[in-house]
Structures are given as structure tokens and as C-alpha cells.
Amino acid sequence: MREIRALVTVGGRYVGEAEPFTVDSPWWSDVRPVTEHLDRVLGVTTSVLRLVGTTSGGARDGVVTYQVEADRVPDGLSSTGRHEFPDHPLRLPWARPGGPAELVEWARRHVDVTGSPVQVKTWNLSCLYRLPTASGAVWAKATPPFMADEAAVIRLVASVDPSLAPELIASEPGRVLLGEASGVDCWQPDDEVIERIVPRWVGVQAAVAGAPRLRVRGVPVPGFGLPDTVLHGDFHPGNWRSGGVVLDWGDAHWGHPALDAARLIGFVAPEVRPAVERAWVDAWLSHYPSSDPASALRHARPASHLVGALVYQEFLDNIEPSERVYHLGDPEAELARAQAFAV
Known part of the structure; x- marks a missing residue:
């Protein structure tokens, strides 16, 4: 649960603060319940611009303060002093x-x-x-x-x-x-969903393998007979829809395909991991019969966390200070996970 403080602006000018309220969703980036409440109680159309501050870490819970934009000055706001919202060069x-x-x-x-x-x-x-x-x-x-x-x-x-x-x-x-992508998010995929999505993604990767068409993250994995290819970059089941569509391609890059499989295995429940590994290994063997996908995957497990550390550091380097709280500590946590494989 989040407690919301909404600092309301119109055209960038602060006009007052809404009465604090709570929403059931704990995730800071989930703003639908925030604007629904504000639209209803203020009688205007609002949008959340950005996170201004929070009392907790980990991207959830706590007291969260947002800069909220309204389409006109609403009634029912309180004056809470002077709030300035200077621009920042990294603001999106x-x-x-x-x-x-x-x-x-x-x-x-x-x-x-x-x-x-x-x-x-x-x-x-x-x-x-x-x-x-x-x-x-x-x-x-x-x-x-x-x-x-x-x-x-x-x-x-x-x-x-x-x-x-x-x-x-x-x-x-x-x-x-x-x-619209049909179905629901597959946070807890069963064998049928795994068999429907993983081999198809491997088929795409096998078809487009070759010279890089995207950036390369620079974390090598021994080939074991498999080619470098396009990686989703965040191939966890929450980015799958039960209708068979994969979403959120913004982390895509070029590299060893076992990195995607390792990312997936790190997300699913332990009892599901054998089905994921089996589907992925069998799919690659159907395209590259002389390869050794299982060995590649063992090497990719720690390497996937090194990629994660690079990605999170890139986020921190490119976002404005008030929103760095979303990712603080993430590079260090990923490095620790990679190191744990060496123990």
C-alpha cells in the first residue's frame, strides 16, 4: 500500500497539494489508481509527471510524492508552502x-x-x-x-x-x-505456456543470428556451438502474455542467447526451472544439433547478472536524481548474485 502526496501543477506552476490518500497497489510506477483518485476528487484530468520523493526504497510502498499535472486549476487543494520544479538535463x-x-x-x-x-x-x-x-x-x-x-x-x-x-x-x-496483446501476464507460467513461447523465441533468434544489428553489452559467454543473436534482454515471464505475445523490447541487445534463458530461469519458481531449461535446450538442439546449449546455460547464469549490473548502472547514469531511488543498489546486488555462483 502507498500513501500518496500529489503536488499539483498547471503548466509547470505549482497550484497546491491534494489531500493525502492511499492506494492498494504498492508499486510507485503504477499510476493508474493515483490519477483515477485525483480525477474523481478534484474534478479535473490529471497525469503523473514524475516521482519527487519517497520514504522507502525498492520501488514500492511508503509515502510517495509525485508532481502531478492537471489540465486546469482545481478546487479543493491546500497550500503547503512553496514548491519549485526546476528542469533537469536528464528529465525525460x-x-x-x-x-x-x-x-x-x-x-x-x-x-x-x-x-x-x-x-x-x-x-x-x-x-x-x-x-x-x-x-x-x-x-x-x-x-x-x-x-x-x-x-x-x-x-x-x-x-x-x-x-x-x-x-x-x-x-x-x-x-x-x-x-492490445490478448491474455494475461504469465508471472507463473505452466509447461504449456513455456512450450508455446520459448521454442518460438529460439526460432526467431536462430533465424536472425549473425552480424550484430543492435548494441552489444560486452559480457561474453562461451559459444558451445551457438551463435550470437538478438536478445530480449528482460525475458522474464511477466513480459509474456498468455496469448503468446512477448512485450517490452526496450532492453534488447545482441549477445549469446543463453543470457535470455538465464534471465528467465532466475525469475521462475525452482520447480518450473527444469521445464524452462528442457524447452530451451531442445529448441536450440533442433536448430544447431551439434551444439551444447546446457553447458552454455551453466556459464550464462552468472554472466546474466553481470549484464544486469551494466544495465542498472546505465539507468542510474541516465536518469535524473529524484528517480534514481528506483535503481539504487541494483548494480551492487547483481554483482553479488554473479559472485555467488563462484562460491
Whole structure:
């Protein structure tokens, strides 16, 4: 549970603070319940721009203070002193005044929106809106320049298996507009879901392997007969939909495919890991019969945490100070996990 302090601005100017309230969702980046409450009690349309401060760590719980943008000055605010919101060179477009509204207006140029857009998530790695249309919901997503070009990665994946990636409706640098992916998130995948997604992803990786088409993270894994290829980068089951689509391609890069499998195994419950490893090993053996995927995976387990340390440090190096709290300590934790494999 979070306690919310909302410092309300209009056009970047502070106009007052809403009465503190709580929401059931503990995750700081989950802003849908925040704006739903504020829209209802203030009678205006709001969006969360960014996190200003929090009393806890770990991206959840505690008292969380947001800068919230309203479309007009609402009644019912209290004066809590003077609050300034100076710009910062690392502040992302959607965290600036007018940023969320501009993302929604861009989406409206490509689809006919039939109802009120809903800001679902915002933090230093993305801003995500769900927009209703006559043919179903679509998703407008903005991402920072230090992450992969999600549209380019989706096109690469779809060139081999169009059903594995979300429908790409429109894109421009730092933005994608995506069709709805059916089903639910697969945080606890069963054997059927594993067998439906893992071999298809391996098939894409085998098809596009070769010269790098994306950045290389620089953490080597012995080949064991497998090629370097495109990596999802965050291939945990929460990024799978039960309908068979894989989401969130912003961490994609080029490297050894066992790194994706190691990331996945680190997320699932211990009793599920043998099914994941079996599906992944069998899939690669079907494409590269003389390879040794199981040995590659053993080497990739610690290496995947080294990649994680690099990624988290990149986040810390490229986000403004108030939002570094999302990732503080993460590089050190990943290095400790890698070191634990040597014990």
C-alpha cells in the first residue's frame, strides 16, 4: 500500500497539494489508481509527471510524492508552502509539463480514440497509456533514448514470427503505438505456456543470428556451438502474455542467447526451472544439433547478472536524481548474485 502526496501543477506552476490518500497497489510506477483518485476528487484530468520523493526504497510502498499535472486549476487543494520544479538535463519528455498530453495527442493522430485515455504507468523507463478505440484498446508507450529502438526490434522479430511481437501501429523515435496483446501476464507460467513461447523465441533468434544489428553489452559467454543473436534482454515471464505475445523490447541487445534463458530461469519458481531449461535446450538442439546449449546455460547464469549490473548502472547514469531511488543498489546486488555462483 502507498500513501500518496500529489503536488499539483498547471503548466509547470505549482497550484497546491491534494489531500493525502492511499492506494492498494504498492508499486510507485503504477499510476493508474493515483490519477483515477485525483480525477474523481478534484474534478479535473490529471497525469503523473514524475516521482519527487519517497520514504522507502525498492520501488514500492511508503509515502510517495509525485508532481502531478492537471489540465486546469482545481478546487479543493491546500497550500503547503512553496514548491519549485526546476528542469533537469536528464528529465525525460513525458516527465515535463505537457509531456503526457503530447504523447496522447501523437497517438490520436494514428487511431480514433473513443474514450478517455488512461495513464497506466510512468517512471524513468517508460510512460504508458491505454487508449480505447472502436476496434479495441491500443497502447501508447514512450521510452528513453538510452534504451533500444523498440519499433526496430519489433519489426525484426515480426519478420520471422509476427505473432510473437505486439502489433506495431505507429512509431517515431522514442515512441510506439501498439495493439492490445490478448491474455494475461504469465508471472507463473505452466509447461504449456513455456512450450508455446520459448521454442518460438529460439526460432526467431536462430533465424536472425549473425552480424550484430543492435548494441552489444560486452559480457561474453562461451559459444558451445551457438551463435550470437538478438536478445530480449528482460525475458522474464511477466513480459509474456498468455496469448503468446512477448512485450517490452526496450532492453534488447545482441549477445549469446543463453543470457535470455538465464534471465528467465532466475525469475521462475525452482520447480518450473527444469521445464524452462528442457524447452530451451531442445529448441536450440533442433536448430544447431551439434551444439551444447546446457553447458552454455551453466556459464550464462552468472554472466546474466553481470549484464544486469551494466544495465542498472546505465539507468542510474541516465536518469535524473529524484528517480534514481528506483535503481539504487541494483548494480551492487547483481554483482553479488554473479559472485555467488563462484562460491
